[in-house]
């Protein structure tokens with residue numbers, strides 16, 4: 001998240017896109033033996049969702065929706081071909097649904113509902129477009145078995161497109177069809193409907209599906225695409241491909257704030273998605289200079305990390321927002337080191353007397369963001385430097401994350417920092433990550449960077465940090481901040 005990681009397609013799907021999508025799915029999702037089928041229709045006013053859900057075999061015992069306000073938005077729920085409606089009581093009981101039966105329900109998305117759910121609006125009308133949290137309308141089984149999955153088909157009025165986090169599958173005629181996958185039902189996800197035209201960005205082997213929502217003044221979609229593409233390319237350069245095969249990218253223009261991207265975050269429901277709330281009035285140059293998009297997309301280098309350990313996901317994003325932008329030529333290596341150092345100083349000055357675990361726990365309440373983000377980044381710099389040292393440059397945090405991406409990107413579980421650090425030790429064949437974890441997570445002190453700075457030839461002078469001219473130290477600094485050096489060392 002900017003400051004703070006919480007956990008599609010147009011109506012007409014082109015033939016070329018679909019065949020690629022089918023190839024993507026061939027490996028995993030397409031293997032579901034029981035496939036429940038949802039059809040979601042929206043009216044031209046974008047005010048009502050009519051959903052039909054048909055179950056493959058026995059219906060699940062209950063359906064649940066993530067938002068506490070989902071029952072308030074639900075205006076009718078009944079077994080198909082039955083007049084009797086079913087009343088939700090928290091979840092919805094499907095006792096009366098026959099084998100291979102269907103239910104139909106209707107959801108009012110005409111206005112925001114804020115009664116029990118305190119986690120933000122789940123229904124936003126933005127200009128002519130609609131942004132929904134799936135938790136307000138997607139009534140689904142809480143758990144899917146390994147052989148189960150759900151396909152959602154959208155039936156859209158002429159001129160209306162949909163943006164979803166899920167992987168596209170073959171269309172039925174001109175309808176857009178997606179497979180939801182088995183990520184936990186309560187992981188946040190958003191679906192947008194409107195008159196936007198979804199753009200597909202191909203970068204580093206990934207297909208990023210960008211939707212820019214309606215606003216006054218309208219955002220320049222072409223330039224937004226260039227900005228996301230530029231940021232995603234820097235992330236893809238870390239190990240030669242983008243960390244995910246596909247992602248939903250939502251850009252929501254709000255014309256507010258004195259920076260280009262006042263708010264942004266990554267969510268993981270269905271598949272990873274990044275949402276950017278932008279001020280479209282800011283000059284485009286500011287978007288390209290801003291760190292937010294590289295930070296958010298860097299979150300995708302890790303699988304979903306439990307919120308108790310948000311220091312790890314934020315640490316990775318905070319470290320790489322500087323490293324990757326230096327490697328991408330958006331700033332000099334020297335500037336990147338200065339930015340990292342300045343961040344560590346801010347982290348040291350925050351949350352005195354608290355351990356990292358405690359500072360993480362109280363982050364939203366006590367504004368200990370600086371400690372959490374920058375101590376996470378400091379631990380990763382220490383790990384990066386140690387790995388490079390003990391393997392004579394053969395390994396690095398980059399190669400460790402590349403190996404992690406090979407083994408462990410499933411979207412259906414959350415990791416603790418301890419589990420991820422153990423996995424990083426396993427894939428690197430070292431004990432570095434576990435040691436760093438043991439030293440710092442329960443410590444009240446910000447990590448001591450003396451040894452790391454010494455290895456890098458960085459000292460603290462009267463005007464800030466200074467760099468030594470010693471060749472080995474300079475080479476180590478270049479290996480961290482220079483893409484060319486990293487590439488040559490890997491050979």
Ligand SMILES: [Zn+2]
Nearest residue numbers: 001002005317
């Ligand atoms: Zn973040």
